[in-house]
Amino acid sequence: MELVSILNLAYLVASILFIVGIKQLAHPKTATRGNFLGALGMLIAVVATLFDREILSYEWIAVGVLIGSVIGIILAIKIQMTAMPQLVAVLNGFGGIASVFVAGAALQLSIPKYQFAVNYQEVVSIVFSAIVGGITFSGSFIAFGKLQGFITEKAVRYPGDQLVKILVGLTAVGLGVYGCMVPTDESIYWILSGVSLLLGIFLVIPIGGADMPVVISLLNSYSGIAASATGFVLNNNVLIISGSLVGASGIILTQIMCKAMNRSLTNVLFGGFGAVATEMKDDGDFYSGKVKSTSAEEVAMLLDVARSVVIVPGYGMAVAQAQHTVRDLYQLLTARGIDVTFAIHPVAGRMPGHMNVLLAEADIPYDRLKEMDEINSTFENVDVVIVNGANDVTNPLAKTDPKSPIAGMPILDVGNAKTVVVIKRSLSAGFAGVPNPLFIADNCLMLFGDGKKATQEMIAALKES
Template sequence: MELNLLTICYLIASVTFIIGLKMLSNPASARKGNLVAAAGMTIAILGTIFLYESEGQKLHNYAWIFGGLLIGAVVGTLAAKKVKMTAMPEMVSLFNGMGGACAALISAAEFYHIYELHKASPDTAFADIIPMGSYITIAAGAIIGTISYTGSIIAWGKLNGRVKDFSFKGQHIVNMIVLALTLAAAVFAYRSTVGTIYLPFILIGFFAFIYGILFVMPIGGADMPVVISLLNSFTGVAAACGGFLYDNKAMLTGGILVGAAGTLLTILMCKAMNRSLTNVLIGSFGGGGTTGAAGGKKEQGSHKEISLSDTAMVMAYANKVMIVPGYGLAVAQAQHTCHELEKILEDKGVEVKYAIHPVAGRMPGHMNVLLAEADVPYEKLLEMEQANDEFKTCDVVLILGANDVVNPAAKTDPASPIYGMPILDVELAKTVIVNKRSMKPGYAGIENDLFFQPKTSMLFGDAKKVLQDLCAEVKSI
């Protein structure tokens, strides 16, 4: 009876995961979708704790279980509530890593369990104890989970600037070798006897650990969202391995669902940035950037600067101003100040709109979230196509910490690494004012011709500081 109830719990959970994902992909129902999936998850967890039976035995160690749940829930909630909106992507990466580590630990525990059961006869071949299918799932869970864990931690470190891009010549070959060693260790472990199983199993974990680091290390920061999404689907597969191991349908469906959806999402993200997945992983950006360097060496003209008061003047007397927010705005936490400037300008009868590039910020959709947080009305956020239609009617375009998404090289220079990426055609406007901290190239590491065009003026400084000063200046006009 109770086991049947548990089956129902898992069934409900699986269905809510599917419905939840479906609702999450539609703006109107997204928030509810998240709650639906969370409710399903709660049912599955409670069901497992109270109804699960294995060989007629209930689970025990309740104190440990609830202790773990409590610690995880408190820390998780606090971390998720405290994190700044701009740091959201690295938080997701971190949580993803936790999931991967969890899957790897489950495999390790299962491995240890099998070892304990058979340690009385150390000479038995491991292959005689468990069928190959089960062994593959255990090993795959350990390998994929570990890769996902170390990869996510590196991705987290890269996004918050603690880990720098690092690559060396022939790294792809080294990566391949490490991956091959991981698989070799897995095969070797299966061929070992129970008594000698320890070393190969530790080697599996060790090589997978190294591979996760090497896998993410050379990939450029701008491509991190794609990598996180990919690692996300890895963790899904690792979770599904656990589902296979325990013949648990909720884990299996949830894991595979995320594995498949995550892979598709990775591809969609690549498309939004007009990059191919292989390109991201092999890394033309991150691999030292031979193409990027070539673009950067090109002789540039001189740029001109504009003062704050001139900027304020130009904007206050414009009919229509388009703001192009980029990562610089996000880093400076300037979304609220930006909204304030927008209101002041509107009071002066200036029409203000925002042009949002699909990959503005650090992740697709990231900028929309940030501006929504600052109460910017939704109608003011234009998507790229709409914005490109409107630029020619704009008097002023104010670019806040965006660079690659307004780089005309994407259209004109086939040698540029971002060639072919859809960009915002800001040069159609009458005046372009670019706020940046310095002339340093953006994430793709390439120069931007836009900054040297006659209609472009540079306004250097931290986005927040500049916007605050602009607010004051415009007010006083």
């Protein structure tokens, strides 16, 4: 069997493993196996590629593998679950810039051939890699900055910002067309890459922190599309397939996130969700004299007579690393015959599935996790809802204030329960920057404190009751 046939067979096996791995990632019970199969598929693809006849030297490849492996191991050990969205953003960005550099290197090698005959499929793929890869890199690092706090989480809008994006976008398209017409001019490629980097900044900077889950999903799809385009440049089948899988799954996830936030995919693609939202400003009187604070002992008394409890996890729980303590509370309540479920909002946290991953890590039974559409109609029959570190996803302003930044976003209707206990460090606003009327509702009690410590105190009080 010829080497080319063996390589294509290895790529086919790797592609099958990618597809099966993605399928198994859809359920927590099989996610670990799915992750392993995806990694195995990538290992097969990488090893097969190393046998390509066009490789002239392995020294730099070995150096790259060594450096990348060391960095990957360090990140895997050091990165906390709360920082996982930032890591995903960075990895998306690296995927984008890798596509830019690989396509640029391929262009350098092909320019002598273009003096005689131009391969337009290759040229178009190179140009496409520059545009999408550049946008992915700069956009991902802007998203990283917003999530990490280096850049303001607020939507940065200014008069004429949409016009600026259109002009920069048209410039990128124009340079791309010219690059296809004159592929022997390498400088055009790098100018195009620079303009694409600028476009990525303009597309993501207007988007606020509350909408970062959608942005991360979209940029993830961009990184896959850029990789697929690079596959066409290199005539590498497995890169085309794997990039297409990432791009398609990212787009599907983005659409799911948009639906969950009542957003338009068109608005996401053009950066900045609609017109500039008018944020409510807390003048200090919004909560004054209206908040009812409680204690762990009082909450324990409520739970002692409850028959149904719903726990709503949020980013505050993730920051406090309270998922294992929440599991202990769940087990204690369940042992007393109380029906306990978890209400999961699709965009709770800072990335899609953030809460699902945290709760799975704490070994919470998957059948106890209920999606928003499934659980919303049952809240009126719930005795106690415990909101641990969630804010915007429970904010009634999404339904009552059309001028709010979260207007129209579906929320968890926790206010319909008999009693709501909100665990929160303070009354500070969530990512959207608006106050939450839930905190002053008649049936709401505020348990101020760290999500982990407050839950531990509740457990201790329950054991003493």
